[in-house]
Amino acid sequence: MLLLLMSSWANHFPKEPPTYSKADLVGDINPSRHSDFEKLRSKYTSKSDAYLRKEVYNSFKEMWKAARKDGVNLLIISATRNRHYQSGIWNRKWDSLGGEEETRAERILQYSSMPGTSRHHWGTDFDLNALQNIYFESGEGQGIYQWLCTHAAEYGFYQPYIAYNGYRGEGYKEEKWHWSYYPLASKFQRAYNHLIKYGDLQGFSGQEYAQKLQVIDVYVNGVDSPPIP
Numbered sequence: 001m002l003l004l005l006m007s008s009w010a011n012h013f014p015k016e017p018p019t020y021s022k023a024d025l026v027g028d029i030n031p032s033r034h035s036d037f038e039k040l041r042s043k044y045t046s047k048s049d050a051y052l053r054k055e056v057y058n059s060f061k062e063m064w065k066a067a068r069k070d071g072v073n074l075l076i077i078s079a080t081r082n083r084h085y086q087s088g089i090w091n092r093k094w095d096s097l098g099g100e101e102e103t104r105a106e107r108i109l110q111y112s113s114m115p116g117t118s119r120h121h122w123g124t125d126f127d128l129n130a131l132q133n134i135y136f137e138s139g140e141g142q143g144i145y146q147w148l149c150t151h152a153a154e155y156g157f158y159q160p161y162i163a164y165n166g167y168r169g170e171g172y173k174e175e176k177w178h179w180s181y182y183p184l185a186s187k188f189q190r191a192y193n194h195l196i197k198y199g200d201l202q203g204f205s206g207q208e209y210a211q212k213l214q215v216i217d218v219y220v221n222g223v224d225s226p227p228i229p
């Protein structure tokens with residue numbers, strides 16, 4: 001009986017318990033003072049102070065090298081962003097858009113995350129080369145995108161915000177520039193779903209729309225499934 005109780009008790013817990021803190025998940029971090037992060041060398045990024053988790057950076061460097069051999073130049077234009085930084089983006093957009101509040105939140109959410117819900121908080125995701133889909137549809141950008149679609153998975157990277165399809169029907173619009181290191185990001189996503197509640201998403205304009213618009217279900221989880229290794 002005791003054994004039976006113990007096994008049903010164990011079933012209430014995930015097989016792989018979350019190893020990340022709430023602060024790691026909602027971006028209450030300072031990557032420059034966090035031992036799991038590393039600053040990117042200038043040849044990899046247009047930013048003067050871009051950071052990624054070491055594991056992600058190491059794999060990116062391998063991918064960068066392989067791409068370069070094929071004549072493709074990958075450039076990180078945004079990497080880790082903490083919640084404080086994301087709040088700045090969000091609040092600026094909120095103030096510049098007029099009109100009804102729920103519509104305002106939905107418009108920002110087409111491409112920008114609510115503070116506390118961005119994959120950029122995790123140090124696993126980054127934006128490449130240009131923040132416009134159209135850049136990746138002709139010329140050099142098209143070459144970059146085709147290379148990534150063919151090779152990124154060999155290094156653990158994938159595009160979480162693909163165009164809406166049968167599997168992905170809501171959430172952010174397509175972002176051909178946003179790439180994610182899924183061996184780590186999928187762990188963050190699982191941990192996020194265990195630990196973060198709507199009450200944790202506060203401290204910015206229109207915060208009540210986090211729950212009203214179900215941003216965890218629709219946006220945090222509104223990603224394409226990672227490729228099967």
Ligand SMILES: [Zn+2]
Nearest residue numbers: 120126127178
């Ligand atoms: Zn991004």
